Each structure stands twice: as C-alpha cells, then as structure tokens.
Amino acid sequence: MIYIFKQPKKKQSKAEKERLKKEEAERKAKEEEEAILKLAQEEAERRKKERIDAEKRRKQEEEEHQIWSAHKAELDVILHQQDLWLKKYRNEQKKGKKWKQYTKCSGLPDPTISKEMNTYINLLLEDNKRDDIKSVLKEASNILLLVEELDDVLCELPEQESAVRHECVATIEQLHSLLQKKLDTATYNLLLEASTRADSESQNFHFYTASDKIRICLWGNIGKNPRLKSHTFREIGCSFEIPKALTAADVAVQVTSSTHDHYSHKARSYQLRRKKTAEKPASDSVICNSLLGSGTDSANQVNDATAMTDVNSNKSPAVSAANMSREKSTSSIQDGVESRIADDSLDGSIEHSLLITDAKDG
Numbered sequence: 001m002i003y004i005f006k007q008p009k010k011k012q013s014k015a016e017k018e019r020l021k022k023e024e025a026e027r028k029a030k031e032e033e034e035a036i037l038k039l040a041q042e043e044a045e046r047r048k049k050e051r052i053d054a055e056k057r058r059k060q061e062e063e064e065h066q067i068w069s070a071h072k073a074e075l076d077v078i079l080h081q082q083d084l085w086l087k088k089y090r091n092e093q094k095k096g097k098k099w100k101q102y103t104k105c106s107g108l109p110d111p112t113i114s115k116e117m118n119t120y121i122n123l124l125l126e127d128n129k130r131d132d133i134k135s136v137l138k139e140a141s142n143i144l145l146l147v148e149e150l151d152d153v154l155c156e157l158p159e160q161e162s163a164v165r166h167e168c169v170a171t172i173e174q175l176h177s178l179l180q181k182k183l184d185t186a187t188y189n190l191l192l193e194a195s196t197r198a199d200s201e202s203q204n205f206h207f208y209t210a211s212d213k214i215r216i217c218l219w220g221n222i223g224k225n226p227r228l229k230s231h232t233f234r235e236i237g238c239s240f241e242i243p244k245a246l247t248a249a250d251v252a253v254q255v256t257s258s259t260h261d262h263y264s265h266k267a268r269s270y271q272l273r274r275k276k277t278a279e280k281p282a283s284d285s286v287i288c289n290s291l292l293g294s295g296t297d298s299a300n301q302v303n304d305a306t307a308m309t310d311v312n313s314n315k316s317p318a319v320s321a322a323n324m325s326r327e328k329s330t331s332s333i334q335d336g337v338e339s340r341i342a343d344d345s346l347d348g349s350i351e352h353s354l355l356i357t358d359a360k361d362g
Helices: 014-104 114-126 133-156 162-192 296-312 326-347
Strands: 205-210 214-220 230-233 238-241 252-258
Touching: 014 133, 114 162, 133 162, 133 205, 133 214, 162 214, 162 252, 214 230
Parallel strands: none
Antiparallel strands: 205 214, 214 252, 230 238
C-alpha cells in the first residue's frame, strides 16, 4: 500500500498577495498594449492597401474615360455624317416626289401647301354637279392618294416640327370628312332611284360598285318580304341578318370597304412616343475631384461630402463611417461610383469621379 501525504499549504503573506496581484495587472496591461499595437498595425496596413486600391481604381477610371471619350468622338462623327446623308436623302426624295407629281399633270394640289389644299377642299364642297357614284369614287381615289402622301410626310417629319405635324393632321381630318360627305351624298342619290333599280326576283334593291381603293355595297328593303331573314353581298363575301321588325320597314344597309386605314391614326398608341427621362439632381455628380490628404481640414471635407451624398443623392450609397464598417463603406462607394459612371455614359456626359477615402489615411 502506498500512502500519499499532502503537505499543508503555506499561507501567503499580505505582501506576497499584493505582489502577485501587481504582476497580474502588469501582465494584463502588457497584453492589452500588445493587442492595441497589433490592431493599430493591422489598421495601418489595411488603410495603406485601401489607398493603393483606390489609386489603382482612379487610374483605371481615367483610362476607361479616355477610351470612352475617343469612342464617343468617333461615334459623333459617324452620327453627324449619317444625319447629313439622311437630310440629303429626304431632300432628294421630296424633289423626286414633286417632279413625279408635276410630270403626272393630274391636277391634284401639293398636300404640303395649305393654300392649295384649302382651295381643293372648298371647290369639291361647292361642286354639286358631280355627285353620282362613279364621279365620287373617282374623286375618292384622288382624296385617298393625297391622304397617303400626307401620311408619308408625317412619317418623315422630325419631332421638333410640331406645328407642321398638327397642320398635316388637321388636313387629313378635313379630307376624311370631305370623302365621307361625298359618299353619303352619292348613296342618297342612289337610294332615290332604288325603286327603279330593284331586282326582279327579290323585289329589293341591290347595288355594287368598286374602284381601285373603295368598294361599295348597298341594299334597300323595297319588297318588304316578311320571310326575308338575311342578305349576302357575294361581291365582297359579307352577309347580315335582318330582324323581323325591320322586314316591313323602309331600311337600307350600306357596306363600304377601303384599302386605306381611316381609324388607326386616331388611336393614342398610333404615334410612337419617346419616353421622357427624369432629370438627374445636381448633387448626383457632386463628389471629390481628387483624393483627400490627411489633416483636420481634410477630415471635415470628407464628412461634408459624405453627408451631401447621403442626403441629396438617391443613387449614391450612404457612406457613414460611424454606422458602417470600413470595408462595407468602401465597397458601397465603389458601387455608387460605377453606377454613376454607367448612368452618365448613357447621357453622354461622364464626370470623372474619384473615391472618397478616410482623411486619416494620410
């Protein structure tokens, strides 16, 4: 058997306890000091690395800006040449159309001259001798030809010439109204002769005529057959049903088919409109033009610029050294600068922007 005897612990004196306590405090203070020095060294290395990275990004942005400026200058030259060519082409097309119209000797007015168009419209409105269907269809082809020429003029007009565009649209509306009035008058004259032109089998009035641009079908209920339920215009493949209440009434049905589109231009979506871009706030391009140095004044400038960016700019990320870590602030500022450069490049006006760094970097 083995017996182990523990020696009784010696009681430490008061002086010994004070010495141990003092040594422990000195050890902790030394460890804290070493930790602070280590953190300060790491912070200095991190700031130095951030400063080097910021300088690299600044140089890279300068190079990209120079490349973009060179490309933009080349593109501006190409666009200018294309604009000149387009203006020349449009002038040649306009001269060619005028010459072609002059050589036709059709007697039609120039649709771009308001005086000639007003004279033409007024003469047709006052002409009551040529209201038969054949004369009206012949004149309708001329009217639609003028409308198509005005449509071509509208397509070639730039957006700035709003007064000319409004005048062309008003002239088109007048021509459409004139055409409708002439067709209604010719239809009325036909219906006056409906009884003499009635079909021998059905005892009803059936009429069809056509031109190169318009087809007209007309039916009149003269026989008043109560067993009549429908009628078909075989010339255009169109049929309609006749309600029983109208079988014994004096009614007429007209179907007009045209190669010209009379209604699409009245739709709001007919004219393509360029979307208006919102104006950028003036403070959006406010940022330091160079890296700030060390010192109290530089630190104040950094805080003022950061506060201005935080308050006034929706696109710039909030940069606050008190509320964010340094790494997050640096990446946020970089993202904001890159997005700002992308937005400015679309508008054609890049403002060179540099990253804001802490004034304590020195």
